Amino acid sequence: MIEHDDLAGLTTVVTGATSGLGAETCRQLAARGATVVLVGRDRAKVDETIAELSSAYDPGRLSSATADLSSLVQVRNLAEELRHRFLRIDVLINNAGIDVGERRLTSDGIESTFAVNYLAPFVLGTALADAMARAATTDAAGFRHPARIVNVSSSGHRGGHLDFDDLQASNGKFRGQRVYNNSKLALTLFSRELARRFDPARLVVNCADPGFVKGTSLGRDLPFGYQVIGTLLTPFMADVEKGAKTIVWTATAAEPGKFTGAYVKACKVVQPSKDARNPELAARLWDATEALVARRGGAGLDA
DSSP, X not given: OOOTTOOTTOEEEXXXXXXXXXXXXXXXXXXXXXXXXXXXXXXXXHHHHHHHHHTTSOGGGEEEEEOOTTOHHHHHHHHHHHHHHOSOOOEEEEOOOOOOSSOOXXXXXXXXXXXXXXXHHHHHHHHHHHHHHHTOEEOTTXXXXXXXXXXXXXXXXXXXXXXXXXXXXXXXXXXXXXXXXXXXXXXXXXXHHHXXXXXXXXXXXXXXXXXXXSSOOTTTTSOHHHHHHHHHHGXXXXXXXXXXXXXXXXXXXXXXXXXXXXXXXXXXXXOOOTGGGOHHHHHHHXXXXXXXXXXXXXXXXXX
16 A cells, blocks of 8 residues: 555545535545545535635645435446446445444345445445455565445444344334444444455455534434434543544554554544454345345345
8 A cells, every 4th residue: 555645646535525524535535636536425515625625735635426326226326326437446445334223225125324324335335345455566676556445334233232133123113223223233244244255455444433423414413302412421522633644554554554454533443343253144134234235226246
């Protein structure tokens, strides 16, 4: 991987790029010279974010793509678009996430928090992983720099517990925080299992935990009471610059390119929850997810 402070020649893709952590992650990558592909749901917001970045950084290194990540078909189409537009993708940052606090279904009939926070990274990551691994770069000294997938997780995963009979929280009383935690546990397990399936000399997959960050759009659709609680907690939260720093470090610094399947917080590798380290649970979730996306119009790992 190119040195952390000089990312010229590096092609990076960031989902959820139009606000909060995503926009700041894009800014930090652009400031270091990377080519940045901003992915968002709203074309106008993506264009607005690119216009803001273009005032300070080379607009020729800023590109856009739009997709509603709650739709498996749109996620799949996004992967196809990225593969055709870019000869090489060095870094994929699955940053987009939601926390709506109530049970909503996507156009595929899937619970929305589970769909956006977990299924979208699964479908996009598995669709791009092979091509990213094949395109791993080799420098003049003959050293191979693996491509990287960074999944933005949360300490909330520690409160997660996966019920394989009810992954989409359709039974019983819906609890928004529990569903969010479960989605982040699933994402952390996915990172571990995807990492296991690839040669770390070609592709590394790690989780980045940005901490409890203020100034993001996460939770914008929560009920009013939850938003009030979030406002009261704001003084105790980290700013987006600090949170994005962990994401960018995981995606580009030399040290995290030497490990895979890890969980990074505050630019350090830490232990995730016991469940998140369970290889049997990770394998079981992978199989269940492949079956689900196959039924709902998505696809699993490319051959």
